[in-house]
Amino acid sequence: xxxxxxxxxxxxxxxxxTVILSRFQDGKWSPAEKTENFSFTLDPFAQVLHYAxxxxxxxxxxxQKDGKIxxxxxxxxxxxxxxxxxxLGMPAPxxxxxxxxxxxxxxNNLEFMPPYGHGASMYLRPILMxxxxxxxxxxxxxxxxxxxxxxxxxxxxxxxxSFSAVIPGDYDRAAPKGxxxxxxxxxxAATFKPYKIAHDQGYQELLFLNSATREYVDEYGSSNFFxxxxxxxxxxxxxxxxxxxxxxxxxxxxxxxxxxxxxxxIPVEELAEFDEAAACGTAVVxxxxxxxxxxxxxxxxxIERSFTYGEPEKVGPVCTKLYKxxxxxxxxxxxxxxxxCHEVR
Ligand code: PLP
Ligand code: COI
Numbered sequence: 001x002x003x004x005x006x007x008x009x010x011x012x013x014x015x016x017x018t019v020i021l022s023r024f025q026d027g028k029w030s031p032a033e034k035t036e037n038f039s040f041t042l043d044p045f046a047q048v049l050h051y052a053x054x055x056x057x058x059x060x061x062x063x064q065k066d067g068k069i070x071x072x073x074x075x076x077x078x079x080x081x082x083x084x085x086x087x088l089g090m091p092a093p094x095x096x097x098x099x100x101x102x103x104x105x106x107x108n109n110l111e112f113m114p115p116y117g118h119g120a121s122m123y124l125r126p127i128l129m130x131x132x133x134x135x136x137x138x139x140x141x142x143x144x145x146x147x148x149x150x151x152x153x154x155x156x157x158x159x160x161x162s163f164s165a166v167i168p169g170d171y172d173r174a175a176p177k178g179x180x181x182x183x184x185x186x187x188x189a190a191t192f193k194p195y196k197i198a199h200d201q202g203y204q205e206l207l208f209l210n211s212a213t214r215e216y217v218d219e220y221g222s223s224n225f226f227x228x229x230x231x232x233x234x235x236x237x238x239x240x241x242x243x244x245x246x247x248x249x250x251x252x253x254x255x256x257x258x259x260x261x262x263x264x265x266i267p268v269e270e271l272a273e274f275d276e277a278a279a280c281g282t283a284v285v286x287x288x289x290x291x292x293x294x295x296x297x298x299x300x301x302x303i304e305r306s307f308t309y310g311e312p313e314k315v316g317p318v319c320t321k322l323y324k325x326x327x328x329x330x331x332x333x334x335x336x337x338x339x340x341c342h343e344v345r
Contacts, residue, residue, distance in 0.1 A: 006118035010157055011283055014150040018108035020101045023131075024091045024143040032101050034108055040144065045133030047140065052186040053130030055084040058282045059245075060152070061106045061122040061344065063115050064332025069106060070341035071124070072282075072330055074099045076245045081126060084182040089139030090130055097145075098126060103344045105147040112151045116331065119159050123152035123283070155222070155283040156204055160323055161313050162290035165205035165220065165279070166198050167268070169296035169304070172211035173221065173240075180218070180240030191221040197298045205279060207292055209268060210238055217266040219244075223281030225266070226250065227274035228318040232260040234274070246280045246326070252338060253325045259318075268294070271307040276316035286323045288315050 018036055022029045047053040057077040063069055078098035085092030093101070102124050106113065114120035126147045132140035156163055171194040174180025179187055191206060198206050206221040217225050217236050224244040226235040233254040235247055251261045271277065271292055278288040290312050294304040310316050315323075328334035330341065 004112070004114075004151060006114050006120045006151075006153070009114070009120055009151055009153040011123070011152045011155040012150065014112070014152075016109040016112045016149055016151075018105065020104045020108070020147045022093065022097065022101065022145045024141055024145070027141070029091075029093060029097055029145070032097070032104060034104065040146075042131060043133040045135070047130035047132055047134060050135075051130075051137065052184070052189070053088055053090065054185045055081065055088060055090075055128050055183050056185060057081050057124075057126040057183060059102065059124050059126075060282055060330070061102075061113070061124060061149075062330045062332070062341075063113060064341070065116055066332055067116070068332060069113065069344040070330075070332070071099075071102055071106070071344060072342075073245050073249065073340050074102050074342050076248070077126070080183060080243065080245070081128060084184060085128055087179065087182045088130070088184065090128065090143050091141045092128060093145050099342065101145070101147045102126065105149045106344050109149050112149070114151050118153075119327075120151060120153045121330070122149050124149045152283070155285075156287060159285065160288075160315050160320070162288040162310065162315055163204035164202070164291040164293070164312075165207045165289050166201070166203040166298065167207045167209060167292065167294045168194050168198070168298035169294065170298055171206070171208070173208035173218065174211060176210070176212035176240065178240065181242055183242060188221070194298055195221060201299075203293070205287075205289065210240060215267060217268060217271065220279045223279040223284045223287070226278055226280055227266065227271070228276040228316065229274055231258070232262055234262045234264070234266060236266050237263045238265070244281055246282055246285070249340065250280055250286070250322055250326060253322055253329075256337075257321060257325065274309065276319050277307070277309050278319050285327065286319055288319045290314065
């Protein structure tokens with residue numbers, strides 16, 4: 001097997017062996033196929049290349065303590081992809097095809113599956129794209145669905161360390177009544193330039209406000225926001241943030257741990273009142289922020305306001321407890337009382 005160092009592996013486009021594919025043509029999905037060819041052949045007029053008619057999902061498979069391999073809540077990702085595809089006017093795989101192709105992807109790339117005990121997992125990327133050659137701005141059902149995977153460790157290089165984020169005064173992520181709550185590739189394309197500027201200034205994350213009024217916290221470029229106030233888990237209610245499966249799970253975990261959960265609008269000034277603030281998502285898991293700055297101009301020097309939570313690199317007690325509980329369920333160390341872990345057989 002591969003000589004991957006599971007303790008230091010980051011989050012990257014690590015090429016495995018097999019891609020699983022299906023094509024929607026003549027009104028139906030073709031039976032899933034396996035290929036070791038990592039190159040797709042597309043017509044240069046394919047919709048995806050011009051009009052970004054594409055969406056994706058991100059979910060993880062874990063090797064549990066007893067050796068079982070499970071995928072975390074794939075039914076939720078299947079449903080979210082259907083919702084995004086509907087927004088794009090595209091066909092989407094049904095839950096059975098989606099989950100079976102995710103399972104096949106894991107089973108056909110087992111030599112890259114991280115073993116239990118290293119904090120690593122297999123990240124699965126189901127991707128759906130419009131491949132019909134056309135110039136007209138009308139939907140066409142001709143689509144390609146593929147599931148690829150990559151062994152993955154910590155998104156920011158190490159787990160359970162705190163980082164810093166910046167609220168950019170001159171960039172928005174999503175338009176009001178726009179595509180913010182869908183997992184479109186195009187939403188991410190718009191964050192590449194502000195990410196570059198933020199990274200150059202030493203911030204790891206971008207935290208976006210609601211673009212209509214810029215009064216409320218929306219989400220990070222990569223993940224949802226949550227804050228901890230006493231015994232309460234607070235997360236934004238907004239129709240322009242991605243409905244995160246990790247966040248949904250953490251809200252349940254928080255309740256199970258006896259915490260209150262509030263999903264509501266979070267005025268920017270309330271950032272001053274949280275004891276802990278974090279990012280959550282499949283890739284970032286729970287990544288606490290020790291500092292969130294507001295910059296009127298992202299590339300400029302001026303910091304309008306700065307909110308701090310604990311010390312750089314340190315992680316607060318509630319984020320630690322939530323992290324241990326969520327990852328404990330995923331790794332099979334704690335009981336899966338909600339039936340979130342789907343066994344790969
Ligand atoms: N928000 C954005 C913009 C994301 O890209 C992601 C990642 O998928 C999330 C939130 C978290 O969603 P999930 O927990 O389902 O991965
Ligand atoms: C995920 O968490 O699965 C995502 O798709 C976020 C991405 C920025 C890595």
